[in-house]
Amino acid sequence: MLGHSLLTQFEGMSPHQITVPFVDSEEKARECVARINETRRNGNARPIVFSTLVNNKIRKILRQSDAFLLDFFEMFLDPLEAELGVKSTHTIGRSHSAGDKKQYSNRIEAINFSIAHDDGIASADFDKADVILVGVSRSGKTPTSLYLALQFGIRAANYPLIPEDFERLSLPKPLDPYRRKLFGLSILPERLREIRNERRPDSNYSRLENCRYEVQQAENLMRREGIRWVNSTTKSIEEISTTILQEFKLERRVY
Amino acid sequence: MLGHSLLTQFEGMSPHQITVPFVDSEEKARECVARINETRRNGNARPIVFSTLVNNKIRKILRQSDAFLLDFFEMFLDPLEAELGVKSTHTIGRSHSAGDKKQYSNRIEAINFSIAHDDGIASADFDKADVILVGVSRSGKTPTSLYLALQFGIRAANYPLIPEDFERLSLPKPLDPYRRKLFGLSILPERLREIRNERRPDSNYSRLENCRYEVQQAENLMRREGIRWVNSTTKSIEEISTTILQEFKLERRVY
Numbered sequence: 001m002l003g004h005s006l007l008t009q010f011e012g013m014s015p016h017q018i019t020v021p022f023v024d025s026e027e028k029a030r031e032c033v034a035r036i037n038e039t040r041r042n043g044n045a046r047p048i049v050f051s052t053l054v055n056n057k058i059r060k061i062l063r064q065s066d067a068f069l070l071d072f073f074e075m076f077l078d079p080l081e082a083e084l085g086v087k088s089t090h091t092i093g094r095s096h097s098a099g100d101k102k103q104y105s106n107r108i109e110a111i112n113f114s115i116a117h118d119d120g121i122a123s124a125d126f127d128k129a130d131v132i133l134v135g136v137s138r139s140g141k142t143p144t145s146l147y148l149a150l151q152f153g154i155r156a157a158n159y160p161l162i163p164e165d166f167e168r169l170s171l172p173k174p175l176d177p178y179r180r181k182l183f184g185l186s187i188l189p190e191r192l193r194e195i196r197n198e199r200r201p202d203s204n205y206s207r208l209e210n211c212r213y214e215v216q217q218a219e220n221l222m223r224r225e226g227i228r229w230v231n232s233t234t235k236s237i238e239e240i241s242t243t244i245l246q247e248f249k250l251e252r253r254v255y
Numbered sequence: 256m257l258g259h260s261l262l263t264q265f266e267g268m269s270p271h272q273i274t275v276p277f278v279d280s281e282e283k284a285r286e287c288v289a290r291i292n293e294t295r296r297n298g299n300a301r302p303i304v305f306s307t308l309v310n311n312k313i314r315k316i317l318r319q320s321d322a323f324l325l326d327f328f329e330m331f332l333d334p335l336e337a338e339l340g341v342k343s344t345h346t347i348g349r350s351h352s353a354g355d356k357k358q359y360s361n362r363i364e365a366i367n368f369s370i371a372h373d374d375g376i377a378s379a380d381f382d383k384a385d386v387i388l389v390g391v392s393r394s395g396k397t398p399t400s401l402y403l404a405l406q407f408g409i410r411a412a413n414y415p416l417i418p419e420d421f422e423r424l425s426l427p428k429p430l431d432p433y434r435r436k437l438f439g440l441s442i443l444p445e446r447l448r449e450i451r452n453e454r455r456p457d458s459n460y461s462r463l464e465n466c467r468y469e470v471q472q473a474e475n476l477m478r479r480e481g482i483r484w485v486n487s488t489t490k491s492i493e494e495i496s497t498t499i500l501q502e503f504k505l506e507r508r509v510y
Contacts, residue, residue, distance in 0.1 A: 001510075002257070002331075004510055006331050006332065006335060007335075009309070009328075009332060009335075009343035009344055010335070010339060010341055010343050010344070011344050013339070013341070019507075021497045021498075021500075021501055022497070022498070022501070046338070048335070048338065054264070068334075068338045070331060070334065070335070073264075075330050075331070076257075076261050076325060076330070077261065077264060079323075079325065080261060080262075080264075080265070080303070080325070083301070083303065083323045084265060084268070086265055086268070088264035088265050089264055089265070089266050101449070105450075105453065107398060107492075108398060108450070111397060111398050111401060112397075115370065115373070115397075118370070142366060142367075142370075143362060143363060143366050143405065146366060146401055146405060147405055150398065150401060150402055150405060150492075194356070195360075195363070198360065237362075237405075242276045242277070243276075243277070245276075246276055246277065252274075255256075255259055
């Protein structure tokens, strides 16, 4: 992901990207070197290798390849060791939540919550929600709530805004006591049409005029009720989720 | 996440970690500097700052703080620019899938698939699954399948192994045609007991002997049927998912 993110900074280049996980033996490192050198011999540009290996013996092998090597740990750990005056442990797989039971339950609990409260099912325990996402059908509520659960352990319910709500000119009743937890997602009508059309082609549901009507009404409703919202057309799920954490000053419960 | 991952390499240190997203103006950068310097003035060790800022003006402001600054882009982009002989664009938010419609639908489709096929519901279109996770109840199938969907756009169904399957000494019927897609999750009985006990305290379901029986039978069944599996007790969801990608040679459909 590090390498991918950096390469997006070079416009017009779309290098072939390969991920090789779990290079945890000298043999596997030698296989990598062979593969890199073969790529080079086949007349390609010098391969760029992003390495997060921590084992010194394995790193040494990889360094012998005919590649431009960016070694994550060398670039960061050496300066950090100097700053902290402590040697790092050079152990692998410490950054995820395996083994941390509290984090594991935070995650599972949030996922269960998110699934149990998807699309307005079960509004009984909205008081346990960290945030309740609202928006028209297919505006991105479900993936956002699952991402919040998986990545941050945040309990996000989601509740659809439907034409009946627009006619009533008011929030759905179950949301009323939880106004401070509401966060809206909107979307460009043209994009909504595409998404809905994949699901129900040539229906009134996916018709552009209907999408325009629903989006406009939903935005009016959110504006009237003072609900903050973002547009999911141009923001990734990652960005929307980070925005939500920040808006509600939520601390992540999973690392 | 980068900083967090690096700091886990220093044992016995648990520095207070703060994430400040969206530093996208000079004013916000100055607020950061004030906050960093105040932390320092309050008698703390020199703050360590991991920066992924790309805007030059904003980076320059941050560099004036009294911090040990590790600048992600300086450390990687400068050498990459030299290697590629091209200037990078220094634009933000390019690394996620917003705007890439194909990736967005891959993700949504995989999430819908995962939810529709959670816990053995709907075995009708298992032929569309990339992988089908099997294991006893609460062995980690649901979070893994959702992670695969969200992070990689992989369609993962999941199907529980239950006592009836153990008595019949055979795979559940709906799985039979899809043996090559099966991947197992197992778990330590002691850990399973804890997880189940949070859900249904003091039940037979969560009793240690019952957990032991189910886990042993499930592992016997998987061994007999030649199903590969990993133990979710010591592996994070991230590691399990990466293992699955590799085992089935699946390419990620979302970046």
